[in-house]
Amino acid sequence: MKSLLHRKSLPVGDYRIKFSKFVRVLPRVDGLQITTPLATAMVLLKDQRLFPTLVKLVSACDQKSFQEALPVDLLEHHEDVVSLLLSSGIAGVCDHEGVVDIDKDAVDAGWTPEDLAFHCHTREQMIDVCRDPSPPKPINKQQFPAKHQRIILSTAVLPEPSHNHHNLGFFQVVRERKTIRAYHEQPVTAGVLSDFLWYSMHIREEILCDPGLSRAYSGLLRPVASAGALHSIELYLCIHRCIGLQPGFYHYDSFNHSLGKLSDLGEPCLQMLDLAAASTCRAPQVTSVSPSQGQRPDVLVVMAARYGRHASLHQHTGLSYALILKDVGSIYQQLYLVATALGLAPCGLSFGSSELFEQASGLSGRLECSVGEFMIGNPASTHGFDPGAAVLA
Numbered sequence: 396m397k398s399l400l401h402r403k404s405l406p407v408g409d410y411r412i413k414f415s416k417f418v419r420v421l422p423r424v425d426g427l428q429i430t431t432p433l434a435t436a437m438v439l440l441k442d443q444r445l446f447p448t449l450v451k452l453v454s455a456c457d458q459k460s461f462q463e464a465l466p467v468d469l470l471e472h473h474e475d476v477v478s479l480l481l482s483s484g485i486a487g488v489c490d491h492e493g494v495v496d497i498d499k500d501a502v503d504a505g506w507t508p509e510d511l512a513f514h515c516h517t518r519e520q521m522i523d524v525c526r527d528p529s530p531p532k533p534i535n536k537q538q539f540p541a542k543h544q545r546i547i548l549s550t551a552v553l554p555e556p557s558h559n560h561h562n563l564g565f566f567q568v569v570r571e572r573k574t575i576r577a578y579h580e581q582p583v584t585a586g587v588l589s590d591f592l593w594y595s596m597h598i599r600e601e602i603l604c605d606p607g608l609s610r611a612y613s614g615l616l617r618p619v620a621s622a623g624a625l626h627s628i629e630l631y632l633c634i635h636r637c638i639g640l641q642p643g644f645y646h647y648d649s650f651n652h653s654l655g656k657l658s659d660l661g662e663p664c665l666q667m668l669d670l671a672a673a674s675t676c677r678a679p680q681v682t683s684v685s686p687s688q689g690q691r692p693d694v695l696v697v698m699a700a701r702y703g704r705h706a707s708l709h710q711h712t713g714l715s716y717a718l719i720l721k722d723v724g725s726i727y728q729q730l731y732l733v734a735t736a737l738g739l740a741p742c743g744l745s746f747g748s749s750e751l752f753e754q755a756s757g758l759s760g761r762l763e764c765s766v767g768e769f770m771i772g773n774p775a776s777t778h779g780f781d782p783g784a785a786v787l788a
């Protein structure tokens with residue numbers, strides 16, 4: 396029960412009741428737990444004879460048909476059972492369109508059950524109140540080290556990062572940042588790619604976080620921020636074309652600033668590139684389909700989260716996945732700004748396939764799962780790209 400649980404009595408006259416659209420039924424050893432993110436209480440159904448009522452409440456159910464689903468000895472308590480369902484907030488009274496009264500605002504706003512559950516689960520005020528009362532355990536350094544190295548086929552050493560990007564000041568970069576989805580025929584160079592990765596994600600330092608506490612763990616400092624300095628997001632690169640680097644699928648070793656080749660540009664990578672291209676069919680700002688529709692980027696950056704590293708610190712708060720997504724947002728902006736400063740064409744993406752990433756990386760999605768995609772290339776001439784300058788870079 397949350398606070399503010401008020402007893403609701405039966406509606407007057409004819410009524411139809413139904414489960415909230417957001418209801419979830421979870422099996423427990425002692426019964427079925429019924430809850431919704433909006434409910435003020437959770438109902439634990441222990442008496443198996445009541446299970447048929449669950450089926451009834453999936454669709455709008457009038458008083459008579461609800462009573463028929465009750466065991467005979469509970470018939471006289473019919474009103475109390477309905478009152479309990481309504482008071483808990485797992486069921487409500489339906490309007491003529493079948494929308495349950497307690498769901499109305501959420502349904503009008505278009506909340507999906509998944510989003511609402513995720514939102515409510517991760518936005519409870521709980522700095523001091525954790526779901527799991529046991530103290531957080533230290534991160535298993537062997538299993539989830541801060542620096543992540545992969546078994547690779549070969550290493551591609553990246554050129555030294557350049558420190559001479561004084562042509563654009565910071566505020567100019569911020570002003571000029573924009574999405575560009577059209578690429579020049581001249582591909583990016585290994586030099587520019589090296590700078591892009593260095594100024595976005597290279598590891599500056601490994602630090603001990605929460606040093607005074609038993610859960611002390613190693614964190615990282617990078618140009619981009621990360622909640623808890625966990626930095627559990629790794630960059631993978633589908634290199635389609637890049638002067639100075641073989642096409643293929645690479646992991647960015649952000650400590651050694653090198654690329655570890657995992658495979659050639661196989662079918663899963665090509666499909667990821669095609670999916671990326673298909674996600675850019677039209678910029679929301681323009682009315683017609685862009686002529687650059689569907690261009691494969693020179694490089695597709697895939698962000699993959701090591702969920703276990705985050706969970707080892709945040710399992711007790713239940714915030715792991717929410718914080719991973721916030722870190723992804725932070726990385727998107729970093730990639731946008733650095734790409735703009737380097738004169739690259741940046742484009743964040745909304746769509747990606749964990750399955751294709753799993754096939755390309757050869758890792759179980761439970762260990763590392765793709766959570767974001769970003770495309771870069773040299774901007775088409777219409778965006779002021781000078782190929783001569785790029786080759787020099």
Ligand SMILES: Cc1cc2nc3c(=O)[nH]c(=O)nc-3n(C[C@H](O)[C@H](O)[C@H](O)COP(=O)(O)O)c2cc1C
Nearest residue numbers: 573574674675676677678679680727743744745746
């Ligand atoms: C998280 C995120 C996802 C995006 N997804 C796509 C996408 O799937 N396809 C696309 O063409 N652009 C995508 N974009 C780019 C936006 O469409 C772009 O930022 C928006 O139109 C504003 O334009 P601007 O970046 O030039 O200011 C995405 C941007 C972000 C930050």
